[in-house]
Amino acid sequence: MAQSSWPSPSYNDRSVTDAEYEVLSARFSDNGVYGDPTDPAVVTEGVGLSVNVRPGVNASVRGHAWTSGTSTLTLAVAANGSSSTRTDRAILRLDRSDWTVRAVIKQGLPGSGVPTLTQQTGGTGVFEVLLANITVPPAATSVSVTRGERYVGTRVRPCTSTPLTDPNPVLGELRWETDAKRLSVYDGEELRTLHHRPDQMVIDSPFMGWSNETASVLEVRGGVACLRLGSFQRTSRALDHATNSRLPVMIPAAYRHPNRDQFGIVYITGAHIGRVTVMAKNNPLGGQVYLTQHPDIDVGDRVLSSTISWVVDH
Structure with missing residues (x-):
């Protein structure tokens, strides 16, 4: 068969079959329900041997849209006359004999665990997507x-790191920030960084009384900030042991620990x-050392330092 493409004026007057539509649309959307796990369950226990599918649910199976309708959909569950518990499954099934998607019960065998989903591709057969497992004890009157x-x-979603990129992120949304080279996911509360590899940062920040003899460097890898403080020399006025003194360093705001100060050991002239x-x-002095x-x-x-590390969100 020669290569082809559709829809196209040169292909069947732009008409496509159901099978051709599936080839075209199957990867437009993942198979499953529209929404996220914070929504109410799609399937719940019904009265007696039945389950309910809540109204207003939309889904996609191999590019074919499905809706549960505007009222509760009730699915009957078969009685279990055996002496072993049976597990059924509520599923969405694309049946290519009539190209419809329907919510149905896939019955299991008593004592044999859950039935396997059938996921056939091509122009015939069925493709099934899970909604819920249903436990049916022996002689049960409910499930x-x-x-x-x-x-x-x-x-x-490709974007930049500006706050106005997406004011309404969706749960589970992935973002690649092209300017910051950062991959993040929205967890329902805030964007969490999954991957970020910023360049090594020199964080020297001149301050009176001290000189930087060796650069202070911050590196961030896998959510951990590693600070290698440089060496500092006292340049003016002796420092009394009871006086705290700011060193000529500043941690960038994005890489400060959110709520805990960090401590490190330094070595001072005279084996101190x-x-x-x-x-x-x-801290009101956030980022200062x-x-x-x-x-x-x-x-x-x-003053000579050792390395200090802490967890960051970047």
């Missing part, structure tokens, strides 16, 4: 339902040790 609807996903504090984002415990420090003395 229990375990929700299992699958939801249509969202695409990866001290402590530095990296101020958290919620202070020498908070130390001996008396004379002009010309040096």
Whole structure:
């Protein structure tokens, strides 16, 4: 058969068959229900041996739209006359014998677990998508339902890091920020970074009383900020041991810990040790680094640091 494409003026006067439509539309949407898991369950227990499908549900199966309608849809469950529990499934089934999608019960075998979904492709057969599992005990007069609807996903949205990119993100939405080179997902409350590999950042910030002898560098990998403070020399006025002193460093706002100050050890001229504090984002001094415990420090003395790390959202 020669290659072809559709719809096209040169192909069957732009007419397509149901099978050709499926080939065209199957990947326009994932198979499943429109919505997300915070919505009410699609299938719930009904009266006696039945389950209810709530109204107003829309879904897609291999590109074929389905709706539950404007009123509750009730599906009958067969009685279980055996001595073993049976598990049925509420499913959406695309039946290519008439090209319809319907919510139906797929009955299991007592004692044999859940029935396998049939997902045939091509121009014939059926394609089934799960809505819920239904437990039917022996001689049951009612059933229990375990929700299992699958939801249509969202695409990866290319955007920039500006706050106005998308003021109304959708649960589960993936974003690739082209300027920040950041992949993030919206979890229903805020965007969470999945991947970000910013360049190594020199964070020197001149401040009176100190000079930077070696650059201070911040690197962020996999949600962890690693700070390698440089070496600092006291340049003016001796520092009393009871006085905290800001060092010539500033952590960028995006990479500060949200609510906890961080502490690190430093080595000071004369075989002394001290402590530095990296101020958290919620601290009025957020992003600043202070020498908070130390001996008396004379002009010309040096402070050498170790590495400090903390968790960030970027």
